[in-house]
Amino acid sequence: MDFMELAKARYSVRKYKNTKLTKEQIDRLLAEGVPYVIRQKMPTQGSTTFSDAVFGEITVENSELQDQILIKTDGYPTYNFANVIDDHTMGITHVVRGSEYLSSTPKYNLLYEAFGWEIPTYIHLPLIMGKDEDGNVSKLSKRHGATGFYDLIEDGYLPQAIINYIALLGWCPKDNQEIFSLSELEQAFDIGGISKSPAVFDYDKLSWFNGEYIKAMSAEEFTEVAMPYYKKVFGDKEMPYKKFAEILQKRVTQLTQIPEMLDFFAELPEYSKDLFVNKKSKTNLENAPVVLREAYERLKALPEWTAEPIHDCLINMAKEKELKNGTVMWPVRIAAAGKTVTPGGAIEILDILGREETMRRLEIGLEKLEEGI
Secondary structure, eight states, rough: OOOHHHHHSOOOOEETTOOOOHHHHHHHHHHHHHOEEEEEEOOOOEEEEETTTTTTEEEEEEOOOOOOOEEEESOBBBBHHHHHHHHHTTOOOOOEGGGGGGGGGGHHHHHHHHTTOOOOOEEEOOOOOEEOOTSEEEEEEEEGGGOOOHHHHHHOOHHHHHHHHHTTBBBBOSSSSSOOOOHHHHHHGGGGBBOOSSSEEOHHHHHHHHHHHHSOOHHHHHHHHHHHHHHHTTTTOOOHHHHHHHHHHTSSSSSGGGHHHHHHSSSOOOGGGGGGOOOTTTOOOOHHHHHHHHHHOOOOOOOOOOOHHHHHHHHHHHHTTTOOHHHHHHHHHHHSSOOSSSSSSSHHHHHHHHHHHHHHHHHHHHHHHTTTT
């Protein structure tokens, strides 16, 4: 007897839900060609109990179970029927799925029992929730951001960071360890650590994980993963990528941040001279042109253009002029970058730009500051 014959033999064929038909009525309607479905006839008394590795033993009153459709009017099986057949024929021993399917499990088990098959081990996982802008929590969806693995990679997250973070959603290791390699996860993971409560997908936490993985990379590894983003800014132009790694790795939490962080190296943006004003550094439109002019002359005279002599030049200037280091560094950085927020400070930026480009940009800064004086 094949599956269809067995299904017809074990379950009543009915035209309408909740309408019981006699065998004679069924035969007559079939002869007349009336469309029909095949339903699983549920017991109406007693209860059905099953065990789940996460939620433990669960009992459902049979009176709460509705007869479910197995074969639709078009002759195709429903998902609930097909998945039981597929799992059995493929030798599936453990079924891992979301906790929203807990309520369907008694129906699946009644099918397994009807066919005389062994019931698999169930592991129902807690849902992953997303947080809306107003703070409300609901099932994770695209409105909360990227939800697919490759979508997250497109957003600049590393595969290993994604895996590490997702493994900790709804699962707690026995100690407080957070950073796991894949092999460490394989060793540490235990079903007993899975929570029954939903987990909230926190993009800030994922970014923290990503930043930690980026910091742990070698300069060569970072350059390899960052190269597609470098090319968006510089094309195929050869750049000091090792120096980029030095200023980016401790600051980047998503690789997609790289183009915006480095765009000023490719081209000095248009900016207002008001950027030279900084309360913390004690710079204003009166002292900034004086400081920048002095820095320009000293830097221009440097015999060697590397980070160390640039540093010594500017620090010694601040000491000699009895100025705060920031009072010297701020005008130089603004003139060199045209931005208030940059990866790395004035010394790193000047070192990467090189002498000729630095001098050109400082001259533009001086022109801005000296206009109207």
